[in-house]
Amino acid sequence: MITSVVETVTESLAPYPGAKVLEVRLKVGALASVIPESLEFCYGIVAEGTPLEGSRLVVNVLPVVVHCAHCDQDAELEGIQSFRCPQCGEPCNDVRQGRELEIDSIEIDEAKERA
Amino acid sequence: MTTRIVELRRGILKKNDELAAGLRANYAKAGVLVLNLVSSPGTGKTAFLEQTLKGLKAKGARVAALVGDLETDNDARRLASSGVPVRQINTHGTCHLDAEMIGKHLDEWAGVALDQLDFLFIENVGNLVCPSSYDLGEAIRVVLLSVTEGEDKPLKYPTMFNSADAAVITKTDLAGPCDFNRGLALKNINEIRPGIRIFETSAKTGVGIDEWLGYLETERANRDH
Numbered sequence: 001m002i003t004s005v006v007e008t009v010t011e012s013l014a015p016y017p018g019a020k021v022l023e024v025r026l027k028v029g030a031l032a033s034v035i036p037e038s039l040e041f042c043y044g045i046v047a048e049g050t051p052l053e054g055s056r057l058v059v060n061v062l063p064v065v066v067h068c069a070h071c072d073q074d075a076e077l078e079g080i081q082s083f084r085c086p087q088c089g090e091p092c093n094d095v096r097q098g099r100e101l102e103i104d105s106i107e108i109d110e111a112k113e114r115a
Numbered sequence: 116m117t118t119r120i121v122e123l124r125r126g127i128l129k130k131n132d133e134l135a136a137g138l139r140a141n142y143a144k145a146g147v148l149v150l151n152l153v154s155s156p157g158t159g160k161t162a163f164l165e166q167t168l169k170g171l172k173a174k175g176a177r178v179a180a181l182v183g184d185l186e187t188d189n190d191a192r193r194l195a196s197s198g199v200p201v202r203q204i205n206t207h208g209t210c211h212l213d214a215e216m217i218g219k220h221l222d223e224w225a226g227v228a229l230d231q232l233d234f235l236f237i238e239n240v241g242n243l244v245c246p247s248s249y250d251l252g253e254a255i256r257v258v259l260l261s262v263t264e265g266e267d268k269p270l271k272y273p274t275m276f277n278s279a280d281a282a283v284i285t286k287t288d289l290a291g292p293c294d295f296n297r298g299l300a301l302k303n304i305n306e307i308r309p310g311i312r313i314f315e316t317s318a319k320t321g322v323g324i325d326e327w328l329g330y331l332e333t334e335r336a337n338r339d340h
Contacts, residue, residue, distance in 0.1 A: 083306065106120070
C-alpha cells in the first residue's frame with residue numbers, strides 16, 4: 001500500500017523537476033482497515049532513496065458518516081462498534097464516509113528546481 | 116525554500132480499483148456470479164466451500180473456484196475432490212488477494228472460461244484485515260465466522276464485517292462444547308452490519324447448506340438479465 005503511495009507521489013512530481021517532498025497527507029476512513037502507525041513505519045523504509053526520503057507522512061483519519069433513513073440526515077458515528085444513528089438509535093447501513101483511502105495532497109520544496 | 120502544496124486526491128488503491136471494475140464488467144458480461152469468501156485462518160472456509168461446490172454441482176450448476184494461500188496447494192487438491200475446476204493462487208507472503216492476481220489466474224486458466232460458468236468462488240487468504248480493502252470485482256462478499264472463534268469477532272474486526280454482503284457462521288456442530296452464545300453472535304454481526312443475511316451452517320453435518328445453496332441460486336437468477 002505504501003509502495004503505491006510512494007509511486008503515485010513520485011509520478012506526480014513530473015511537472016516539478018528536482019523538487020523535494022516535505023510532507024505527504026493521506027485521507028483514511030475509519031473503515032479503511034489501515035493502522036496509521038504501521039503506515040508511518042513502512043513509509044520511512046519505502047521512501048528511502050526516492051524524492052520522498054525524509055518527508056513527513058500525515059494520516060488524517062475520517063470518522064464514519066452514515067445516512068439515517070429514519071431522520072433523513074447524515075450523522076457522524078463516534079466509533080465503529082455500532083452502526084446506529086446517534087440521534088434516533090435506528091440501525092444504519094448507508095455509509096457515506098469512512099472507506100476513503102487516498103492521497104489528499106503533498107507539500108514540496110521547489111527551490112532545487114531553480115538552483 | 117519555495118514550498119508548494121500540490122492537491123492530488125488520488126486513491127491509494129486506484130490501480131486495484133480500476134482492475135476490479137474491469138473484472139466486474141467481465142463477470143457481468145459472462146453472466147457468472149462471483150463470490151469472495153473472507154475469514155480468519157481456520158474458520159473452515161475450505162470445508163464450507165467443499166460442500167458448496169459439491170451441492171451446486173449436484174444441482175447441475177457450472178462452478179469453479181480460485182483459492183488463495185501464502186503457500187501450498189493443499190486446498191486446491193482437497194477441493195478437487197468436489198469434481199469442479201479449482202485453481203490455487205499462492206501469494207508468497209502477501210496477506211490478501213488482489214484484482215491483478217485474479218485477472219492473471221483467470222487468463223492463464225486453461226479449460227475454464229467465465230462465460231461457461233454459473234458461479235465462481237474466490238477463497239481469500241485467511242485474514243480479517245487487509246482483504247477488506249481489496250476489491251476483486253465480486254458481486255457478493257461473504258464473511259465467515261466459526262463458533263469456535265468467539266461471538267465478539269465482528270466487534271474486533273468491524274471493517275471486514277461492515278464490508279460484507281452476507282455472513283456465514285460455520286462449525287455449528289461445535290456450538291455446544293464451545294458454549295457458543297448464538298444470540299450474542301447474531302446481535303454483534305447486526306450491530307456492525309445491520310440487516311445482513313446470516314447463514315448458520317455445519318460443513319460436517321450439512322446443517323444450513325441447503326438454505327445457503329438456495330440463496331446462491333436466487334442471487335444468480337436475480338442478477339441474470
